[in-house]
Amino acid sequence: MVRIEVKLKSGHFDPEGDVTAKSLRDLGFPVNSVRVSKVYTVELDANSREKAMSTARDMCRKLLANPTKDDFFIEVLAGEGGTD
């Protein structure tokens, strides 16, 4: 199983994050800023951590992230499904 986080590159304007931050501040929370990201938890067949990592990287390149605006972070979740 892999956990893939896709988020806007630093420096890219995040309107959803800004609106969320404002709303949290309105509720009284001492919030300076919010950045919104999307998390995909993917169960996949892979016979090694390296294979799971490279497959997840390929998923980001081909669908989950647009490199013009997105960064992605992959974590292989050992012992939770798959054959790692």
Add this chain to the structure above:
Amino acid sequence: MDLRRAKACIARVGGTNCDLEVKVALEHLGLKTEILHMKQILKRGLSEYHLLVFPGGFSYGDYVRAGAIWGKEVHSKIKSELEAFIEEEKLVMGVCNGFQVMIEAGILPNGELVEVPKAALANNASAKYECRWVYIKVERGETPFTGDLGTGELLKIPVGHGEGRFIPASEESLKELIDEGCVLFRYAMPNGEAAGGRYPYNPNGSVYDIAGICNGKGNVMGMMPHPERAFFGWQLPEGRSAPYGDGKRIFQGIIKYLQKY
């Protein structure tokens, strides 16, 4: 070519919802038009068509990113067919979600179906779904889609989107777009001046006020505003005072091009 022999294909998938309006516009101008689901396109191919339209809507629920899933489907399943279509200088048009699809499929900016998108249509800077009439200025007349328009003309056409903020991959790619005449439409003020990023004239915060782009030859075009929603006079906010809206001019350009094709 004799317009009676020309044919348009309007592609659709689940979530597409502007296909019928585009069909009505094209057929009103005498172009035979069919709406085909992607599954039908995979079976029938595109060879019998001269115009392919990716219309607006919320394809596949806009999951992942607006237009991403359909864009990747286009890229993985009909890439070579679409490349041949473009090479033959037939027309490909994307409106709103269709433009997002074309960006994600790598068809635009350059019309070459690259695997990794070279631009993005990000969340509107206003953090809102922008549904409003805007002015767009024609940056390059006499292309297949602006054959009925001159450079500098101003059009009033509505937008309706949440993810329309055009971002080029880099400063260099923006310069390339500008230098090669690939910026086709820019958001403008009612008096024709550039919007300069001012909201709501530029409704989404697009870089360089970009509302629509094309490839170098101009036969591949994507735009966020909806010309099919400004086709007939009765669609305009001012009512029925005019028989047609500015959107018709873009479809008229298509017809002119196909008549010469």
